Amino acid sequence: MENRVALKDGWQSRQRVGELTRNLILLTKPTIMLLVVCSAAVALCLEGSLLHDPIRLILILIAVYLAGGAANALNQYFERDVDAQMMRTKLRRPLPQGKLTPNQALVFIIVIATVGVGIFALVFNWLSALITLGTIIFYGFFYTLWLKPNTAQNIVIGGAAGAMAPIGVWAAITGNVALEAYLLFSIIFFWTPPHFWALAMLCKDDYMKVKYPMMPIVKGDSETLKQIVIYTAITVGVTLVLAAILGSYFFGAIALILGLIYIQKTLKAQRNSSREAMRGLFGYSIVYLFGLFMALIAESVVLWSLGWKG
Secondary structure (H helix, E strand, O other), rough: OOHHHHHHHHHHHHHHHHHHHHHHHOOOOOOHHHHHHHHHHHHHHHOOOOHHHHHHOOOOOOHHHHHHHHHHHHHHHHHHHHOOOOOHHHOOOOOOOOOOEEEHHHHHHHHHHHHHHHHHHHHHHHHHHHHHHHHHHHHHHHHHHHHHHHHOOHHHHHHHHHHHHHHHHHHHOOOOHHHHHHHHHHHHHHHHHHHHHHHHHHHHHHHHHHHOOOHHHOOOHHHHHHHHHHHHHHHHHHHHHHHHHHHOOOHHHHHHHHHHHHHHHHHHHHOOOOOOHEEEHHHHHHHHHHHHHHHHHHHHHHHHHHOOOO
């Protein structure tokens, strides 16, 4: 009997630990972090040095996830009361659901931010550590507490935080930042507004409820869709500039094909901004960016394996 009780207690304890771990991971916004880590991996592949050093390669990607996850978790920590009012977030995020306490979240944020920034500082260099710390502060505090609730340009300005991973890892490896890293930053920076404006149009009622001045609310759907087309065209243009700088016909072709499809979808949404069209545009924006990243990583790895790179 005592053995059964002990086994049951042990199983319940493991279940609680598993649930806590799952909710802490959710706090980092793992779907978003997958794209952020991929953007860092692209920069690492283009620079090439760490392809010969798998341990440091893995360490830097872990540091990117921890630091970026800390910024996302800080965002959720400050927005927990707002998230509880929004249909999109109240059933999907652990803090408004009461699955984590604010104190648990805060301790977790401090730990992963410290470890993430610490890896950059101790394994790589202080420049990359300062860039990483600055990104956490910018997104977690400046964007979350000031930009998002006060200006319709919140996504435009705040998008810089989500685009910083290529800059940070390039600085970590070389001690400076090359043109390729700035172009990767620019692609993500210009991609971010149309991606999130499509989501904002889908969740307009939620944002109105919490009085966030998102572009569709402040400027209307027509102007938002116009801006989506403009930013998408700029994004596609920057990808072609990167292809030219790299001298890559392969990436240039992929970027052109994916980009033309993206522009076509934005123009279609401009003519018919139904929920179905906006949902399709939002979904394709993720496919588009992920496709670009995979093309760059695949080409770099093939060139490296053939001895033509690094």
